[in-house]
Amino acid sequence: MKRSEFLRTLAAIGAAAALPRMALAGQNIKMMIPANPGGGWDTTGRALGKAMLDGKLADSVTYDNKGGAAGALGLAQFVNGSKGDPNALMVMGAVMVGGIITGKPPVNLSQATPIARLTSEYNVFVVPANSPFKTMADVVAQLKKDPGSVKWGGGSRGSTEHIAAAMIAQRVGADPSKINYVAFRGGGEATAAILGGNVTVGGSGYSEFAEYIKAGKMRPIAVTSNKRLNDVPTLKEQGIDVEIGNWRGVYAAPGITPAQRKALTDLVLATVKTASWKEAMEKNDWTPAVLAGPEFDKFVDDEFAALRATMVKAGMV
Structure with a gap:
């Protein structure tokens, strides 16, 4: 060569x-x-x-x-x-x-x-703008009275919002096995159900609900983080010892x-x-x-x- x-x-x-x-x-x-x-x-x-x-x-x-x-x-x-x-x-x-x-x-x-x-992303729980529930305390009061009457909407069974809902029930003294959780196959379906009032409270990452919160169509009532996200109160500061992230x-x-x-x-x-x-x-x-x-x-x-x-x-x- x-x-x-x-x-x-x-x-x-x-x-x-x-x-x-x-x-x-x-x-x-x-x-x-x-x-x-x-x-x-x-x-x-x-x-x-x-x-x-x-x-x-x-x-x-x-x-x-x-x-x-x-x-x-x-x-x-x-x-x-x-x-x-x-x-x-x-x-x-x-x-x-x-x-x-x-x-x-x-x-x-x-x-x-x-x-x-x-x-990682923390979950936010929201209610429709016209919901009679104004705060997480309102939801918890109804949960204690009749767990099955509160419909939690979110991702598939086993999602972080499902786990968080069960943990909330457990922390406030309600029976987590009686949680009425409605699982959706995608974020679009969950959003439509919340806006239509077909579920009592919905959970997901903040980004999925951001435009509806900004437009006043959804009211955020709690986040699962250890500090406020976009000034939404944490579960912990509302007396519910739950923190869970979605990675x-x-x-x-x-x-x-x-x-x-x-x-x-x-x-x-x-x-x-x-x-x-x-x-x-x-x-x-x-x-x-x-x-x-x-x-x-x-x-x-x-x-x-x-x-x-x-x-x-x-x-x-």
Whole structure:
């Protein structure tokens, strides 16, 4: 080999080595959103995909919504249909963990590949603007009188708002097993039910209700955080010792190689540093909660144990 050819070969090898690891995963990302349009997972998945495109970290991002059973239907489709696909990602979070605990579906998160936790969001409880209940104290009074008469609307069974409702009942001395919880497949359905007065009180991430609160169509009565969010009083300051967060993250397909997992992790971690993602965080009142690698694996395992203990104590399992 001539010296000039040798140097060109070395340069090519060096250039290849300098490419981001994310290139190993390819650039055409397929985003599974295991929920109907309009909810928190949908917003998260599409914001993540947009940030990948805006940051020129991917050539294309396609989305597949598959709602139902707290994400278990989408998880099953993802696990069964994406094995070994280095371009596949699935949005997930605390709701899916809770749904797996209560629903015991035939598929499990352990069959997919953990990538990263992205955000945390606290729930806000709201009532329709014309509701006779003006405060959480009004709701609690009715709950104590007749637990079944209070309809709690929110995400799938096992969601953080469902767990929070059961915990509220438990803390105020009502029977959590008699909670009248109405589960919806997506944020759009829950919003319509609240606005239509078909449920007494609704719960979800603040971002899902923000425009209706601002327009005066919903009245926020409590948040599940440890401090006020947009000046909405916490449950704790109203004498109800409940605090619970709703985290969201992403998983990859089963059967990918360690190098492909590393590439997808690098892609996601690069995406959450983009201006586009930071804009979405601010717009949706999300709290940064990035965690990846073995720490994220351990977090999910610990979350399963903690949520199961809480749900057993509240009479949900």
